[in-house]
Amino acid sequence: MYDLHCHSTCSDGQLSPADLVRRARERNVTVLALTDHDTLNGLPEAAATAEEVGIRLVPGIEFSCRWEGRGVHVVGLNFDPQHPQLLQAVEQQEITRWERAQLIGEKLAKLGIEGSFEGACRLAGEGGMVGRPHFAQYLVEQGLVADIDGAFKRYLGTGKPGDVKQSWPVMEEAIGWIRAAGGLAVLAHPDKYKVTRTRLRAMVEEFRDVGGEGIEVVSGNQNANVTRDMQQLAARYELLASCGSDFHFPGQSWQDLGVMPPLPESCTPVWERF
Ligand code: MN
Ligand code: MN
Ligand code: MN
Numbered sequence: 416m417y418d419l420h421c422h423s424t425c426s427d428g429q430l431s432p433a434d435l436v437r438r439a440r441e442r443n444v445t446v447l448a449l450t451d452h453d454t455l456n457g458l459p460e461a462a463a464t465a466e467e468v469g470i471r472l473v474p475g476i477e478f479s480c481r482w483e484g485r486g487v488h489v490v491g492l493n494f495d496p497q498h499p500q501l502l503q504a505v506e507q508q509e510i511t512r513w514e515r516a517q518l519i520g521e522k523l524a525k526l527g528i529e530g531s532f533e534g535a536c537r538l539a540g541e542g543g544m545v546g547r548p549h550f551a552q553y554l555v556e557q558g559l560v561a562d563i564d565g566a567f568k569r570y571l572g573t574g575k576p577g578d579v580k581q582s583w584p585v586m587e588e589a590i591g592w593i594r595a596a597g598g599l600a601v602l603a604h605p606d607k608y609k610v611t612r613t614r615l616r617a618m619v620e621e622f623r624d625v626g627g628e629g630i631e632v633v634s635g636n637q638n639a640n641v642t643r644d645m646q647q648l649a650a651r652y653e654l655l656a657s658c659g660s661d662f663h664f665p666g667q668s669w670q671d672l673g674v675m676p677p678l679p680e681s682c683t684p685v686w687e688r689f
Pocket of ligand 2: 477488604
């Protein structure tokens with residue numbers, strides 16, 4: 416059982432890399448990729464635990480980037496985690512992330528919401544990667560919205576008053592970093608971008624044209640019709656198929672480690688190239 420997309424406390428997940436790997440093992444995952452947002456920090460601990468419990472850990476990352484003014488995520492798999500260009504890119508992403516978080520804080524302050532940058536940093540924890548989920552948590556904490564979803568809908572999502580996206584690199588750049596380090600670039604959760612199918616095809620076509628090699632045909636415990644659509648998209652652009660839970664924390668049955676439908680048989684799995 417392959418799970419090639421999940422998060423630890425090194426980004427916005429709730430389990431430490433070690434606990435995450437142990438949970439994956441308990442849930443019958445045999446090949447796991449830890450794909451924290453824009454950081455490689457969890458990989459050494461995850462690799463050590465994977466060896467201990469006897470599963471295979473594939474180096475992974477989920478890069479934030481943009482396509483036509485929209486935030487998109489590109490997962491890198493099976494690269495050299497020591498590659499200098501990749502390390503430099505991760506450092507740059509970290510700076511971008513901090514600058515972006517400050518901008519989100521300023522935008523929210525203009526709406527009369529004070530202290531959100533500090534609050535988000537506190538929630539991200541020491542050494543954590545501050546991001547929109549932490550701002551969302553802060554807004555919930557302040558009683559401004561009922562839940563995380565509401566925070567994105569009202570303040571943080573695409574086109575909302577706290578939305579900042581221009582700072583991320585273009586998709587092509589993120590793909591380049593992954594390829595330079597010998598990895599495979601996979602478009603994350605293509606069904607989650609809230610664009611029309613026509614726009615999604617344009618996104619996937621450009622992704623392929625600038626060096627992307629795969630898409631997540633299966634992301635979490637998704638519906639069969641979504642799987643079929645994504646499989647057709649992979650076939651149309653001759654892309655490899657990946658699958659991952661996008662697990663962040665226990666208690667979400669649609670996003671738990673190893674919980675997802677199998678890849679359709681007509682797909683060429685990305686792991687054939689590992
Ligand atoms: Mn996340
Ligand atoms: Mn993502
Ligand atoms: Mn993710």
